[in-house]
Amino acid sequence: MLTAQSAPFALVRMTRPAAPEGFARTFGLPMRERAIPKQHDLLLPGAEPDVAHLLLAGHACRNRMLRDGRRQITAILIPGDICDPEAILAHRTEYAVNTLTRCTVGEIPLARIGTLDHQDLFAILSHRLRREEAIAREWIVSLGRRVGIERMAHLLCELRWRLAAVGLATEDSFELRITQSDFADALGLTPVHVNRVLKGLRDGRLIHLRGGQLTLLDRPRLEKLAQFDPTYLELWANPA
Amino acid sequence: MLTAQSAPFALVRMTRPAAPEGFARTFGLPMRERAIPKQHDLLLPGAEPDVAHLLLAGHACRNRMLRDGRRQITAILIPGDICDPEAILAHRTEYAVNTLTRCTVGEIPLARIGTLDHQDLFAILSHRLRREEAIAREWIVSLGRRVGIERMAHLLCELRWRLAAVGLATEDSFELRITQSDFADALGLTPVHVNRVLKGLRDGRLIHLRGGQLTLLDRPRLEKLAQFDPTYLELWANPA
């Protein structure tokens, strides 16, 4: 079996983007598909699910609410992502997972994952965890040191990159139906300010958004504004 | 051998705080101690070290610099933390590690770690990675949704909790020699604002800081201000 370390990821990515169901298929795991409406809970914090959720279509997020109602999205999930790697590691999740758009998820019984070769599972999971950690680190940098418009620019660059890696974005365009209010909760801004930031990007002829389709009109300039450095994503382009 | 899952962590923590060198000792790994001055590089991004660094004394951080000089600290490391778990997983680190104070680190040859039982290593590492991820998640929440004074309060609560778990803090006091400028880079603020935030906490009779010793004068009120919920730390108090 192909381990995470031996696959020529870069080449694979260029010639054949990983299918969203890659994880389940690689291991020959059974998977039950389920459709979930937008703005819906997929997992609650403290849940002890007996299935792992593989996102197959749509966008979802992990988030946390403060007692006074403030909400912060800690990760945006795209097709191919495992919503709850914690469920696999600890049979318990500490965060909530919500859908941001209509989604299709694949449910994989944890019992079946437990029968896999431990070393393979470790290779794959540590690969994915490392990538998620790199993304989280970059979010911390954004939230701490980038101003609103740079934050938004960076998130759009990141999403395009990740979506392209699974064949869901071209060089400069992808489907984006995330609400400005959800962007606000991801970027640590208010919905009103997100609106103004987007207007700033439009006025600067950097993006064009219509009908849920985002076009990056000048990706080099957008990446420069965001100080986007894809190194943190490139190193582990395609975990199984 | 005791695995991460089977140890009664809470009890262990109350009766015998984990020693900083726990990781190396648990596995009988050789370790070479080294003293590092404050504000010093321990690892550069893109390094491919042949040792893992276990922090034994002092405070360090992982951080990232933007091209224009802005700096964001993505993690604060305390005794007992492995500075570079990535080195163990991938023999390469993507981030810089600096000391914030004078430090003692233990260098553990990666070659020796590779000889360990994979399942044990997986249990320990996934445990630590999960805890770090939980801390990173909470930092994202802080940076995104807490105002300056709440951010500082939350970080102080987190540090006290983590330091207490390794026997380096009492119920309301611990040594703290981190610079206001470094706090700024951790909290996504300017040094000037950190100073004002600290003054706010002092004026509110919440903290007292002198001679590198921090006292939390009213921990319940501080935790309420920060909306500090230690759940994210409690669940995995003491990885080996």
Add this chain to the structure above:
DNA sequence: CGTAATTTTGACGAAATTCAACAGTTGTGG
């Protein structure tokens, strides 16, 4: 086609930054 959700805009206020100056502390070599 009508209702709800989302987006857009303006006016005003709060939080945080910038710039600048100064005080205090720490560390160093003489």
Add this chain to the structure above:
DNA sequence: CCACAACTGTTGAATTTCGTCAAAATTACG
């Protein structure tokens, strides 16, 4: 031990970024 330099902490004033409140315009959806 002192003098000095470098770093760290403190404070004020002006400015920028972002939040809040409120309302209107547009879009999505049953």
